Amino acid sequence: MPTLVTPAREDEERDAVVAAWVGRGWSVRRLDRFWEPPILERADVRLYGDMTFCLFLAERLGLELISPPDDLLLRVDARWLGRDIQGVLLADALQQSYPIFVKSAVPKLFRAAVYDAPSDLEQETIGLAEDTLVLVSNHIKFTCEVRCLIRRDKVVSAAVYEGEANVDEAKVFAEDFVRSHAVAVTYILDVGWIEGHGWAVIEANAIWGGGLNGCDPEIMADCLALATIE
Known part of the structure; x- marks a missing residue:
C-alpha cells in the first residue's frame, strides 16, 4: 500500500492532499523529527513536503524523486517562453545590466525576483559559490x-x-x-x-x-x- 510521508506540521493545502490520499484507502505517516525517520517500507514511500524534508528523506531511504530538469527553460525554444532566458554563473549575473530577473537553476537556492541592482542580488546570494548556475531574463x-x-x-x-x-x-x-x-x-x-x-x-x-x-x-x-x- 502506498504510504504518503509528509511533515507533521499543519498546512491547509497539504492537509487537503492528505485527506484525498486517505480517501483512496492509502496510508499516511506524518513526521516531526524527519531527520530520525522510523523504519519504513521503502517501496511504499511517497514523499510530499518542502525541499529539505523530501531531499533528506529521499537520500536517507535511497529513493529517487521525479523532477523536471533544472535547465528545462534553457532547452525550450523562446516562442514557448515569451522572453529571453540565459543560464549564467552567479559571478556573471552580477555583471549584467539591471534591473533583471534572476532565479537559481536548482530550485529555491535563493529568492527568484527582479533585482534592481547587483548589490541586491549579492546580498540575497550570500554563501553561494560564484560558479552557481542561475537563470537570468529580461523583466516582463x-x-x-x-x-x-x-x-x-x-x-x-x-x-x-x-x-x-x-x-x-x-x-x-x-x-x-x-x-x-x-x-x-x-x-x-x-x-x-x-x-x-x-x-x-x-x-x-x-x-x-x-x-x-x-x-x-x-x-x-x-x-x-x-x-x-x-
Missing part, C-alpha cells in the same frame, strides 16, 4: 498565472492563482507544450499571459514539493503516487 510582466498538474503527458488539473484568466485557454497552451516536450512522468507546469505575446511557460517544478494553488487535491494525490520511485 505576467498579467495572470495558471498552475497545471501534469500526469503522463496530460494536463489533469488547472487553476488560476494570480490575476484573471480563461483556464481552458491556458490548458490548451499547456497541453501543446506537454505534447511537444518530454519532461517527466508527473510535474507542475505554471503558465501565464504576457501582453503582446500571449501564453508562455513561467516555470516547471516537482510535484513532491509543490502547492495546490487551487488545483484538485484528489488529482494531486494521483500525481504524488508517481513522484517517488526506488
Whole structure:
C-alpha cells in the first residue's frame, strides 16, 4: 500500500492532499523529527513536503524523486517562453545590466525576483559559490498565472492563482507544450499571459514539493503516487 510521508506540521493545502490520499484507502505517516525517520517500507514511500524534508528523506531511504530538469527553460525554444532566458554563473549575473530577473537553476537556492541592482542580488546570494548556475531574463510582466498538474503527458488539473484568466485557454497552451516536450512522468507546469505575446511557460517544478494553488487535491494525490520511485 502506498504510504504518503509528509511533515507533521499543519498546512491547509497539504492537509487537503492528505485527506484525498486517505480517501483512496492509502496510508499516511506524518513526521516531526524527519531527520530520525522510523523504519519504513521503502517501496511504499511517497514523499510530499518542502525541499529539505523530501531531499533528506529521499537520500536517507535511497529513493529517487521525479523532477523536471533544472535547465528545462534553457532547452525550450523562446516562442514557448515569451522572453529571453540565459543560464549564467552567479559571478556573471552580477555583471549584467539591471534591473533583471534572476532565479537559481536548482530550485529555491535563493529568492527568484527582479533585482534592481547587483548589490541586491549579492546580498540575497550570500554563501553561494560564484560558479552557481542561475537563470537570468529580461523583466516582463505576467498579467495572470495558471498552475497545471501534469500526469503522463496530460494536463489533469488547472487553476488560476494570480490575476484573471480563461483556464481552458491556458490548458490548451499547456497541453501543446506537454505534447511537444518530454519532461517527466508527473510535474507542475505554471503558465501565464504576457501582453503582446500571449501564453508562455513561467516555470516547471516537482510535484513532491509543490502547492495546490487551487488545483484538485484528489488529482494531486494521483500525481504524488508517481513522484517517488526506488
